[in-house]
Amino acid sequence: MRKIFPAEELARDSRFIRQSNEQRMGDPRGARIAGGNAGDALAKLTPGLPNGPDRARALMHGIFVGEIQALEGAGRTCWDFELGDEAPLALKLDMARQCWDEARHCEISVVLAEHMGTELGEYAENALLYEAACNPDPVLRLTGVNRALEGLAIDVFNTMKEFGNMAGDPVLEFCEDWMLADEVTHVKMGSDWLRRLTENDKDRLDKALEFQKVVDRLFSFNGFRGEEDDSPIQLTRRFRELAGFTDEEIDEIADMSRDARSEAIT
Amino acid sequence: MVQVSVKPESFEMVLYDAAVIGEVVAEVAERLGVDEAITLNIDETSPLGRSKILSYDPIDLWVDGGALENTQRPRNFGQARSRDTIGRLLLRILDRRSGRFDDAPADDELDLSQFAAWDVHNVGRLERIGLGGQKKRRLYQFRNRHGFTDTADAAFEELWGSSELSWAEIERISVGCRP
Amino acid sequence: MTDTKRPREPFAPWDRRSLPGLFDVDETAERIGYYKWVEIKLFEALGGWVATVPELDVKLRLGTHCYHHAWHAELFDKRLPELREMQTERLTVPPNDHMVEFFESMTEPEAAHLTIEKLVGVYRVLIPHKIAAYTYHRNGTSEITDMPTIRILDFILQDEFNDWREGEMLIQSMIESPEELERAMSHQTKLEKIMLAAGGIAGPGSIGDPYVEIVEKN
Ligand SMILES: [Fe+2]
Ligand SMILES: [Fe+2]
Numbered sequence: 001m002r003k004i005f006p007a008e009e010l011a012r013d014s015r016f017i018r019q020s021n022e023q024r025m026g027d028p029r030g031a032r033i034a035g036g037n038a039g040d041a042l043a044k045l046t047p048g049l050p051n052g053p054d055r056a057r058a059l060m061h062g063i064f065v066g067e068i069q070a071l072e073g074a075g076r077t078c079w080d081f082e083l084g085d086e087a088p089l090a091l092k093l094d095m096a097r098q099c100w101d102e103a104r105h106c107e108i109s110v111v112l113a114e115h116m117g118t119e120l121g122e123y124a125e126n127a128l129l130y131e132a133a134c135n136p137d138p139v140l141r142l143t144g145v146n147r148a149l150e151g152l153a154i155d156v157f158n159t160m161k162e163f164g165n166m167a168g169d170p171v172l173e174f175c176e177d178w179m180l181a182d183e184v185t186h187v188k189m190g191s192d193w194l195r196r197l198t199e200n201d202k203d204r205l206d207k208a209l210e211f212q213k214v215v216d217r218l219f220s221f222n223g224f225r226g227e228e229d230d231s232p233i234q235l236t237r238r239f240r241e242l243a244g245f246t247d248e249e250i251d252e253i254a255d256m257s258r259d260a261r262s263e264a265i266t
Numbered sequence: 267m268v269q270v271s272v273k274p275e276s277f278e279m280v281l282y283d284a285a286v287i288g289e290v291v292a293e294v295a296e297r298l299g300v301d302e303a304i305t306l307n308i309d310e311t312s313p314l315g316r317s318k319i320l321s322y323d324p325i326d327l328w329v330d331g332g333a334l335e336n337t338q339r340p341r342n343f344g345q346a347r348s349r350d351t352i353g354r355l356l357l358r359i360l361d362r363r364s365g366r367f368d369d370a371p372a373d374d375e376l377d378l379s380q381f382a383a384w385d386v387h388n389v390g391r392l393e394r395i396g397l398g399g400q401k402k403r404r405l406y407q408f409r410n411r412h413g414f415t416d417t418a419d420a421a422f423e424e425l426w427g428s429s430e431l432s433w434a435e436i437e438r439i440s441v442g443c444r445p
Numbered sequence: 446m447t448d449t450k451r452p453r454e455p456f457a458p459w460d461r462r463s464l465p466g467l468f469d470v471d472e473t474a475e476r477i478g479y480y481k482w483v484e485i486k487l488f489e490a491l492g493g494w495v496a497t498v499p500e501l502d503v504k505l506r507l508g509t510h511c512y513h514h515a516w517h518a519e520l521f522d523k524r525l526p527e528l529r530e531m532q533t534e535r536l537t538v539p540p541n542d543h544m545v546e547f548f549e550s551m552t553e554p555e556a557a558h559l560t561i562e563k564l565v566g567v568y569r570v571l572i573p574h575k576i577a578a579y580t581y582h583r584n585g586t587s588e589i590t591d592m593p594t595i596r597i598l599d600f601i602l603q604d605e606f607n608d609w610r611e612g613e614m615l616i617q618s619m620i621e622s623p624e625e626l627e628r629a630m631s632h633q634t635k636l637e638k639i640m641l642a643a644g645g646i647a648g649p650g651s652i653g654d655p656y657v658e659i660v661e662k663n
Pocket of ligand 2 (some may be wrong): 072102150182183187
């Protein structure tokens with residue numbers, strides 16, 4: 001088995017159809033993301049929207065394939081690096097733990113998809129998350145995946161939990177609550193390892209934070225995820241703090257989202 | 267063959283073929299016993315899934331491009347999705363023409379619960395003649411509008427399984443199960 | 446009123462644990478180092494394979510089992526300093542080169558159509574050998590002096606049995622033709638030969654030696 005396994009080769013059964021980043025970003029109607037669309041008039045994702053339930057369904061499918069890729073990415077971090085200074089045993093143990101958590105998240109997502117009337121593979125799959133997990137530096141990998149993407153997952157799960165609460169959907173709220181707890185743990189792992197492995201390496205720290213910004217920006221376009229009342233996905237300060245984000249870092253993501261939003265409007 | 271005119275005739279943003287769309291609309295119309303001319307306006311710039319009836323007579327329909335899209339292959343035409351979208355619109359037209367819906371509010375006055383209930387009844391009927399289905403998707407939408415309760419689920423089954431309800435019956439079932 | 450001064454035996458009548466054990470401290474540490482090395486190699490491989498396996502149920506099981514073996518590695522890692530080995534990496538080694546070769550062969554399959562081979566290597570070869578070595582150790586070590594190791598091995602064996610059963614059932618569910626059966630058997634044979642040369646996961650003596658040595662009397 002090779003080290004570094006390319007995203008194009010991720011193994012899937014015939015139900016899953018892959019959409020490349022070029023296809024996604026090249027959609028002239030605006031790139032689709034997590035059940036919404038860059039071209040949509042902004043609105044917080046709630047059951048009260050006419051298409052609220054269908055968007056939640058699409059978002060849930062996006063979460064499901066994201067969970068598969070998070071599982072695959074964490075698994076590859078166990079395998080891709082030689083044990084040692086580059087990847088200490090404790091880091092690999094955390095990644096193995098994350099494998100188990102993500103496997104459970106896949107199981108939860110399958111049950112939720114069934115609950116929401118979604119078939120596995122009903123929507124196209126984009127491999128952006130796994131691609132971030134292919135970075136050859138484990139620190140960048142953990143920063144891009146655990147801090148940027150799983151940070152987004154915190155925001156998404158909290159939004160979905162509120163969605164379930166508003167809709168009176170006990171299944172959705174229960175599942176998101178549990179996944180949210182795990183995700184906070186994973187983001188914290190990212191924060192802790194970033195700090196530990198770059199303690200004496202300012203250059204590597206800068207590179208990792210830059211990589212995180214690149215990934216964060218991908219999900220901030222048009223203010224998709226932000227703090228405004230009509231941001232479809234709400235930035236979650238409280239849980240991000242628990243996960244090791246500083247106030248300044250959260251402010252930065254909120255600003256990034258506001259910038260992206262004003263760029264889209266002008 | 268039902269005469270269908272699709273607007274626009276060619277597409278820039280999505281990979282749709284007006285002739286193929288026309289065939290699918292005609293097929294659905296024939297299955298439902300509609301034999302008059304149909305106009306279908308498509309907003310290809312929108313990937314959302316909205317649809318509405320611009321005119322009941324003559325039949326003039328409007329949809330977001332996304333309402334005809336294959337969700338597995340964005341920008342590509344989706345037959346099943348299209349059958350569902352067009353089928354629901356045409357059934358609404360047939361319902362309103364039947365005399366059973368004379369007391370129903372105008373389309374833009376229907377609230378989300380009423381819409382959801384009527385849609386369940388429409389899609390249930392479509393499924394029985396082999397045009398689409400996605401029963402669980404409809405159940406989820408219905409529950410979002412009527413509550414996640416056994417009462418709501420029983421109401422859903424009644425709407426889904428009945429052959430030709432009147433507006434008064436749909437309204438009674440819908441109101442009767444809301445929390 | 447309870448007579449608090451009345452003497453009792455330190456070992457209750459039903460407590461039949463005995464003091465002697467097969468391994469001294471150094472031997473125990475050495476074996477645990479081998480076990481830890483094996484657990485690490487196994488969890489790394491399971492993690493790596495997740496992305497390469499298209500069968501959804503297998504993918505999720507591998508992800509779950511990956512953590513089980515990582516946890517075993519962690520338990521062994523924590524036991525080593527208690528056995529006077531402060532540089533735990535020093536003993537985290539394979540028992541011999543055959544064991545290295547075994548893992549190279551076991552982790553060779555990568556292609557999406559080789560799930561049977563991947564599963565056979567782990568669940569029909571490696572895990573049965575782990576169960577054997579751990580059971581031998583668990584039953585042979587001193588029940589009093591080395592109880593911490595026994596406790597660890599009991600937890601681990603519980604995982605191993607469960608994971609073995611799940612893996613074996615996945616294999617049975619995937620073998621649908623004589624050709625697939627042949628693939629499974631020949632891959633198993635290939636790996637078993639290397640394991641035979643290695644002498645088990647802790648090298649020769651992994652499960653003791655049951656043969657009796659006859660001493661010539663006249
Ligand atoms: Fe997750
Ligand atoms: Fe996660």
